[in-house]
Amino acid sequence: MENCAAYCSVFRLHLNQETRADKACGKRQKTGQARWGIFHLNLTNRDGKTMRKHAGRLPVTLLLLPLMLGSPLSAQDQGISTMSDNALIIREFIQAWSRLDAGELAGYFTEDGTYHNIPASAVSGREPIAQFIAGFTEHWQSTDWEIISLFADGDRVLAERIDHTVVNGRPVDLPAVGVFEMENGKIKVWRDYFDLATYTDALTAALQAQ
Numbered sequence: 001m002e003n004c005a006a007y008c009s010v011f012r013l014h015l016n017q018e019t020r021a022d023k024a025c026g027k028r029q030k031t032g033q034a035r036w037g038i039f040h041l042n043l044t045n046r047d048g049k050t051m052r053k054h055a056g057r058l059p060v061t062l063l064l065l066p067l068m069l070g071s072p073l074s075a076q077d078q079g080i081s082t083m084s085d086n087a088l089i090i091r092e093f094i095q096a097w098s099r100l101d102a103g104e105l106a107g108y109f110t111e112d113g114t115y116h117n118i119p120a121s122a123v124s125g126r127e128p129i130a131q132f133i134a135g136f137t138e139h140w141q142s143t144d145w146e147i148i149s150l151f152a153d154g155d156r157v158l159a160e161r162i163d164h165t166v167v168n169g170r171p172v173d174l175p176a177v178g179v180f181e182m183e184n185g186k187i188k189v190w191r192d193y194f195d196l197a198t199y200t201d202a203l204t205a206a207l208q209a210q
Helices: 060-068 085-099 102-106 126-136 196-208
Strands: 008-022 027-044 050-059 109-117 140-153 156-167 170-183 186-193
Touching: 085 102, 085 140, 085 156, 085 170, 085 186, 102 126, 109 126, 156 196, 170 196
Parallel strands: 109 186
Antiparallel strands: 008 027, 027 050, 140 156, 156 170, 170 186
């Protein structure tokens, strides 16, 4: 699980070693084992603006529990990422749509990969996929796909989106859900679910606009 619907949470953890007083010599000695941690939790909106900050001191075992359970929080200060490689690839793939490069997008698929816009017929093979993408994006001036939520489970990734596209200077917004089956870091199958009428009605209105 990589994304929260309302907030993206950034988790930074700093471990402190507990100290104890040595009454015999009047010195403070470290136990040599990290028992307590200071945490900093920033809640941000999707634009990256910090909305709220939290800080506190908790036992290390409690602070590490979200990481062990696969929480969407990430411990970037320790170099630990809870986002799977497949989730990262799909996030990059979604962001790549803003460049509207059909060849680049087709390159994310396996040689025999399949792209299936569920209202239409499936297309298989990198070259046919590239041609298909080039065809339906011909009139797109720009597009920016907003990720609402993204989940990964092994070789399967699910991405809920709103695709913000501009055609003839007018917005064409489309809610969609993509289901990706991955193979060796490439898209083996992509099934995209959306309401066709929502897209065609907005596209027709944009193309007919003066």
